[in-house]
Amino acid sequence: MREVEENQPPYTGKICCIGAGYVGGPTMAMVALKTGLTVTVVDLNKQRIDAWNSDRLPIYEPGLEEVVKQTRGKNLFFSTDVEAAVRDAAIIFVSVNTPTKEYGFGKGRAADLTYWEGAARSISKATVPGSALFQGFKIVVEKSTVPVSTADAMTCVLQENCPAGVHFQVLSNPEFLAEGTAIADLTQPDRVLIGGSMSKEGIMAIEALASVYAHWVPRERIVKSNVWSAELSKLVANAFLAQRISSVNALSELCEATGADIDHVASAIGSDPGIGPKFLKCGPGFGGSCFQKDILNLVYLCQSAGLTDVAEYWLQVIRMNDHQKRRFGKLIVDTMFNTINDKKIAVLGFAFKADTGDTRESPAIDICGTMLNENAKVTVFDPEVTEDQVLQFRDLDYRRIFDTMCKPAFIFDGRNILDHDQLQSIGFRIQGLGKPKTLEIVSGS
Numbered sequence: 001m002r003e004v005e006e007n008q009p010p011y012t013g014k015i016c017c018i019g020a021g022y023v024g025g026p027t028m029a030m031v032a033l034k035t036g037l038t039v040t041v042v043d044l045n046k047q048r049i050d051a052w053n054s055d056r057l058p059i060y061e062p063g064l065e066e067v068v069k070q071t072r073g074k075n076l077f078f079s080t081d082v083e084a085a086v087r088d089a090a091i092i093f094v095s096v097n098t099p100t101k102e103y104g105f106g107k108g109r110a111a112d113l114t115y116w117e118g119a120a121r122s123i124s125k126a127t128v129p130g131s132a133l134f135q136g137f138k139i140v141v142e143k144s145t146v147p148v149s150t151a152d153a154m155t156c157v158l159q160e161n162c163p164a165g166v167h168f169q170v171l172s173n174p175e176f177l178a179e180g181t182a183i184a185d186l187t188q189p190d191r192v193l194i195g196g197s198m199s200k201e202g203i204m205a206i207e208a209l210a211s212v213y214a215h216w217v218p219r220e221r222i223v224k225s226n227v228w229s230a231e232l233s234k235l236v237a238n239a240f241l242a243q244r245i246s247s248v249n250a251l252s253e254l255c256e257a258t259g260a261d262i263d264h265v266a267s268a269i270g271s272d273p274g275i276g277p278k279f280l281k282c283g284p285g286f287g288g289s290c291f292q293k294d295i296l297n298l299v300y301l302c303q304s305a306g307l308t309d310v311a312e313y314w315l316q317v318i319r320m321n322d323h324q325k326r327r328f329g330k331l332i333v334d335t336m337f338n339t340i341n342d343k344k345i346a347v348l349g350f351a352f353k354a355d356t357g358d359t360r361e362s363p364a365i366d367i368c369g370t371m372l373n374e375n376a377k378v379t380v381f382d383p384e385v386t387e388d389q390v391l392q393f394r395d396l397d398y399r400r401i402f403d404t405m406c407k408p409a410f411i412f413d414g415r416n417i418l419d420h421d422q423l424q425s426i427g428f429r430i431q432g433l434g435k436p437k438t439l440e441i442v443s444g445s
């Protein structure tokens with residue numbers, strides 16, 4: 001590897017990315033900005049491509065608009081012409097969606113690889129004699145989160161459908177950005193993981209991709225491994241993060257039962273360097289398009305390998321998350337005297353987390369569902385997409401809100417972000433998660 005590392009010139013050709021979503025769009029905008037290479041992002045969804053080419057981008061991410069404005073039309077292009085972009089690029093990222101399968105074998109657990117295979121077949125179709133190559137082969141980069149050994153399957157589809165003499169190297173380069181902080185995460189990634197074959201060609205491909213990232217990522221943060229380790233690491237990273245949230249959420253219920261305060265407990269344990277402070281914020285359950293899907297994928301992999309106990313262990317992370325979403329809904333009903341029938345309830349925030357307009361798997365969906373089932377009148381507000389609309393719920397005029405509300409006036413702070421003492425002094429009954437119960441405070445005072 002060292003020899004190739006030292007002697008191979010950096011990659012200077014064009015780059016294509018299939019899939020212009022939450023990952024493909026921001027990631028490629030950053031590659032274009034930092035490398036100056038020509039990058040084309042393609043998608044079958046014309047509406048999405050039109051939006052990328054407009055003043056109103058299809059996704060909201062702080063800082064994204066600035067990066068796109070600096071590069072679009074210069075060396076960053078968005079197009080529906082998949083074939084042309086694939087033909088002209090020797091490095092092709094695949095960043096299509098890999099949702100949980102909703103039919104057949106593995107229904108509800110396995111990853112649905114329909115879109116991924118569609119992308120592989122588009123690449124084969126567009127790879128005609130004369131297509132751009134690097135050192136005699138095309139490099140296909142798995143950006144999507146996929147089950148272990150998907151790269152092998154992709155190599156098979158590509159190799160068996162291409163003109164004789166054309167070769168492919170498939171790399172796994174999972175993306176670790178989080179929504180809402182994508183631009184910051186891409187600017188200074190904790191690590192860039194590249195997995196590939198350990199053959200000479202595989203190592204050359206790994207080095208070519210590493211040379212793209214090396215334009216702005218320190219070399220020591222570019223981590224290389226075999227392809228299966230890279231694929232598995234992505235699933236495991238998400239499973240670990242989600243496991244911490246389920247652990248803290250489980251303890252929030254114990255705090256409510258014992259009078260302890262979950263924020264104090266999280267802060268105390270997070271000071272231990274072996275634990276660390278991140279991903280210890282209790283809440284109404286984790287949401288987003290990744291955590292649940294990727295853990296289910298991991299569970300399915302374990303089950304397929306006959307590892308029932310290992311599968312059960314990870315499944316519990318999701319069970320606890322479902323429990324937290326359910327119990328927050330029940331807490332609301334119980335606290336408001338066991339009925340919310342016909343009561344007007346305002347929900348502040350509907351996206352799965354702050355600074356994003358993405359509502360995929362948002363816990364707000366389940367919680368609003370519970371309230372609607374109980375016949376409450378639910379009004380939802382979310383600042384969503386544009387930056388100038390982003391409002392901090394902390395700074396609302398709560399005194400004015402209190403004056404207009406029917407009494408007793410309740411607030412359920414699923415994120416523990418409000419100043420509970422101040423709101424109580426206004427007269428609110430406020431219930432956070434992992435905090436002493438409001439009704440107990442009232443009866444005890």
Ligand SMILES: NC(=O)c1ccc[n+]([C@@H]2O[C@H](COP(=O)([O-])OP(=O)(O)OC[C@H]3O[C@@H](n4cnc5c(N)ncnc54)[C@H](O)[C@@H]3O)[C@@H](O)[C@H]2O)c1
Binds near residue numbers: 143179
């Ligand atoms: N969203 C995140 O924060 C995040 C972070 C890390 C990894 N991931 C992973 O990255 C992948 C993409 O996630 P996303 O959130 O960007 O998905 P997304 O749904 O926002 O975007 C995927 C895009 O791919 C397009 N597409 C599907 N099949 C295609 C084909 N054959 N040809 C051309 N375009 C095609 C779709 O039209 C869609 O616009 C997933 O595997 C996901 O697990 C997501």
Ligand SMILES: O=c1ccn([C@@H]2O[C@H](COP(=O)(O)OP(=O)(O)O[C@H]3O[C@H](CO)[C@@H](O)[C@H](O)[C@H]3O)[C@@H](O)[C@H]2O)c(=O)[nH]1
Binds near residue numbers: 180241245287352
């Ligand atoms: O302490 C915490 C941290 C997060 N959350 C919730 O967990 C969910 C996921 O949050 P976050 O991880 O910040 O956002 P994602 O965009 O889903 O990012 C995750 O999923 C991505 C897709 O795979 C990975 O790339 C990222 O590393 C991983 O953090 C959200 O509902 C958060 O509110 C908590 O409840 N408590």
